[in-house]
Amino acid sequence: MQSGADFHKRTYMKPDGRKLYLYGRQPHELPVTEELEPGPVSTPHLRWHPLRGEWVAYASHRQERTFKPPAEFCPLCPVQPGGFPGEIPFADFEIAVFENRFPAFHPGAPEAPELPIPTRPAKGQCEVVVYSSAHRGSVGELPRERRELLVRVWADRYRDLLAHDMVAFVMPFENRGEEIGVTLHHPHGQIYAFPFVPPAVAPMVAAFREGPVLSTLRERIGDAYDVAGNAHAVAFVPPCARFPSEVWLMPRAFHPGPWTFSDAETLGFADALGEVVARYDALYGRPMPYLCILYAAPKGEEDRFHFHIQFFPFLRTAERLKYLAGCEQGAGTFLVDGLPEQMAARLREVTL
């Protein structure tokens, strides 16, 4: 048991060697109940793509991963004594984090196969972050204290994972909605710890090395694109949005990641996060399918890289999905039907 100023953390080692962390405002002292059987051996590896100049991750053991189980067999639900086993073998919890059963990156990744292209072991870490013991819900519906705890959990995971020599970049994220392939409905996110700075992040690193590009952008646009916020954090539709109703959420002051937030900034960021999700769900009167990506400083970029969240929502109207097709995937250039100025106004004016 480890206790910070504002949360308690209990570390539990699962029988197959994966770690489980139980975070809470209260100490977690419940007894172990029923464990899932051990997962398959993880043998991910990386291959170099010579035309794109990037690593591709291969994890064939992921083919066995859990696919939309019925609610009574949810592996993320708390497990009562004698009940159906799950990944979190305790009768209750606040927030639980555990090493992914089907990781694309793994600290014990074996040597990569020899191939006609460069390969390397997929060293790193993949974790699952379960926001609540309740099977239904969302970041927007969590109690305020729980969302604040979630920001503290992210900060703690950043600290832990960035301490590993093999890790270059840590990315918490949430895939939300069956429309974009989510197979477990229990509210949860994930964290990937990469052994390299991935291709979508490298241009951000280059931009922040040129100057404080995010705060400069924010100064230039003023509050015209704002959709949510408070004294410590602000959310806006960027004027260069690539997705319909894309939103960025940033602390008003410079921070490389949530691990340098004050208590007031932690709460302010959590509040703004909840407001963004609430506005998304109100926009079309249905839960918005989105990717929520946390961009914190890669290792060594802590003096420059301004932490923020980017939301990529996949509805372009109440009924129509945004698809990433030939232009987006083939050319890498995004086509956007709606103007950011209009989307900002709609999100700002939606009735909560």
Add this chain to the structure above:
Amino acid sequence: MQSGADFHKRTYMKPDGRKLYLYGRQPHELPVTEELEPGPVSTPHLRWHPLRGEWVAYASHRQERTFKPPAEFCPLCPVQPGGFPGEIPFADFEIAVFENRFPAFHPGAPEAPELPIPTRPAKGQCEVVVYSSAHRGSVGELPRERRELLVRVWADRYRDLLAHDMVAFVMPFENRGEEIGVTLHHPHGQIYAFPFVPPAVAPMVAAFREGPVLSTLRERIGDAYDVAGNAHAVAFVPPCARFPSEVWLMPRAFHPGPWTFSDAETLGFADALGEVVARYDALYGRPMPYLCILYAAPKGEEDRFHFHIQFFPFLRTAERLKYLAGCEQGAGTFLVDGLPEQMAARLREVTL
């Protein structure tokens, strides 16, 4: 009417100023029938994304675009005299190409709005390529002569579009399948002529400047990854595939684009193209949803950039789609469940 050695081309100006080209092995001399009413005015513009260092294309007029019309109102079908109007106002045709009614890039794009980020007019061209007058079918099911004509049409469009000063890169592609958002089922592809080298192509340009990376890769892997081919063209699963059963199709000899193919190479490439699509459709016994992207040399790279097609299929099993979620979209790193070696064997051994 213009006639090449191997095809005829008729140019027709639509009432709203958009050009329509009728390509055929036979001269096209049918009279005009019924035209659709003029499309909306196109006002696309580009905005600079300061964090990703790339242009984003905004085209709000695209919100009005045609969405899964019933077959009897298909705008790509030939139009009989007195019949329901369409984009191709002729009673029959072999292959038709016309300027997109809802273009993301347009030669007459107006000045871009002034914003707190850099902007520019979205100069360029977007065309639609209709493979056949039949409402159903696919590249794989076309008669051999038609597929050969399609390769000649691509070559002709490359020549025409690359001749414009404003164009830096031309990309024919096909989005196939409702699963990836296709809204018109009539077999067709598209061509985008970009005023810049787009982000997914820039690393390829850099790679080819370093050396003949594609033919080197091909030499190193030999025929172990082959799935289709003949004396002039070969198709293989690249050992760095990012999509399940991804296939690359290339001419065996160096060519910057299909416009330098000999007649024999044109036919060989067309044959291999048909074989790849036939194998995809046989793999799971259903039409494979995919993106098919033609990568030819951007302007100025004709001595180095080896023309090829990349297919990005979206089925990872017969029933399950590959989704591009947090890791792919947020980090730009692809996670692959299946090994390229296994996928190559399956595609090679499938019963045609």
